[in-house]
Amino acid sequence: MKQELASLEGSCGFFGDADPDGLISTFLAASFTQTIRFAQPPTARFTRSPLDRFDILIAEGMGFRQIAGFDLWQVYQSDEALEQLEESSITKLVVFDHHPSPKQPLFQRRLLILNPYLKEKRTSRCVTDLIFEAIHANAKTSKQDRFWRDLDAIGIVADRCVEGSQQLIKAVVSDYREFFTGTLANLLDESVITSQLANDSEFRRAVDLFWAPYFVEGPAGVLETYRGLLENEPFDLRDILSEESDHPVLSRLGTLRKEMSARIKKMYEKPRRVVELPEGRIVVFEVDGPYQEAYTSNLIADANPGWIVVVKTRMNSVSDSTRNLLISDSRWLDEKDREEFLSRRLGMKTIKYSVRRRRPGPNLGRILMDLGVGGGHPEAAGAVVAEEAAGRFENMLVDRIMEETRAIQGLGQEINAE
Numbered sequence: 001m002k003q004e005l006a007s008l009e010g011s012c013g014f015f016g017d018a019d020p021d022g023l024i025s026t027f028l029a030a031s032f033t034q035t036i037r038f039a040q041p042p043t044a045r046f047t048r049s050p051l052d053r054f055d056i057l058i059a060e061g062m063g064f065r066q067i068a069g070f071d072l073w074q075v076y077q078s079d080e081a082l083e084q085l086e087e088s089s090i091t092k093l094v095v096f097d098h099h100p101s102p103k104q105p106l107f108q109r110r111l112l113i114l115n116p117y118l119k120e121k122r123t124s125r126c127v128t129d130l131i132f133e134a135i136h137a138n139a140k141t142s143k144q145d146r147f148w149r150d151l152d153a154i155g156i157v158a159d160r161c162v163e164g165s166q167q168l169i170k171a172v173v174s175d176y177r178e179f180f181t182g183t184l185a186n187l188l189d190e191s192v193i194t195s196q197l198a199n200d201s202e203f204r205r206a207v208d209l210f211w212a213p214y215f216v217e218g219p220a221g222v223l224e225t226y227r228g229l230l231e232n233e234p235f236d237l238r239d240i241l242s243e244e245s246d247h248p249v250l251s252r253l254g255t256l257r258k259e260m261s262a263r264i265k266k267m268y269e270k271p272r273r274v275v276e277l278p279e280g281r282i283v284v285f286e287v288d289g290p291y292q293e294a295y296t297s298n299l300i301a302d303a304n305p306g307w308i309v310v311v312k313t314r315m316n317s318v319s320d321s322t323r324n325l326l327i328s329d330s331r332w333l334d335e336k337d338r339e340e341f342l343s344r345r346l347g348m349k350t351i352k353y354s355v356r357r358r359r360p361g362p363n364l365g366r367i368l369m370d371l372g373v374g375g376g377h378p379e380a381a382g383a384v385v386a387e388e389a390a391g392r393f394e395n396m397l398v399d400r401i402m403e404e405t406r407a408i409q410g411l412g413q414e415i416n417a418e
Ligand SMILES: [Mn+2]
Pocket: 021, 022, 071, 098, 126, 127, 159
């Protein structure tokens, strides 16, 4: 990974998933390339949707000859973009990833996927931690090293990959022991700190900070955070947990986190469909706003570990800042493409789904991949579905989850469909 990172050229555009793992891994890689060679911080874009031909055309228009992707699970569902890539002047798309691959491996001449977990069912480390491992020896100062490491810890906890990165998490807890008032500080011996314990601890406030820009503003909010991290002084986890820092990035993220909490309070008690299982239930929620499926599904799953949580979001609106970013990017397209691009991105008649479970159960990523609309990990997966196909998709999803849970648990039945 380090070799690939070091071989990226100055004409490389960065593309990250818009979740905390994608944001932080993209930032760490950008910060590293700047440390070793790049004159300018790499231009980046963030998304949580499959890439299409417009993403490639815009990257080409911006003058990129290479693209590096971080935590970019979307690449496994981006056939249109990969076809466009082969015809473009972009010579290489290299993706640093940790998601299980689809049954059919991707073969494209210009695509390189670096993923230590391609053949394994479970991934144990997030992309942030893989990138951090590759780069941390190159930190310029001990302050920067601490900054990178603490961001790594936040990425690990946010992506629920704590089991695979115990040493680092324990080192961080031990450094800031005075802030960890719960069980975490007592688990520094041989005990395992689980992802659930870490998410239930003081880490959660830091994780929430890095979800908030996507939740409130979408891709443009994540991009602004990326730029802020590159342009400002390093900070550390103490600055976050003590809440005494007036660091501009942390102040902005704090405001967004408040906005996020206010919106969550409003939406919480509205389940759309409940399917009882012998143990636990499947609960389907619909949330307002276009960017709330992933965070909200994690939140509900944490509060109800016995449930399989399905959260759906209608993508028929975007935030003002994301609209402006899309309009600005559309200048790289010719007139005909520009129109189609904007109508696809701004008037999207699609629904995004996020499916989560915390207890053993069916392979959710595999189910969504089989249904041809998404993919992901066994316990956390996502899909994008056309509005008119959503009803049918949801029934098939619930059937498949019931079928496979039944095979594990015994018979289940549906109640209380609203
Ligand atoms: Mn990830």
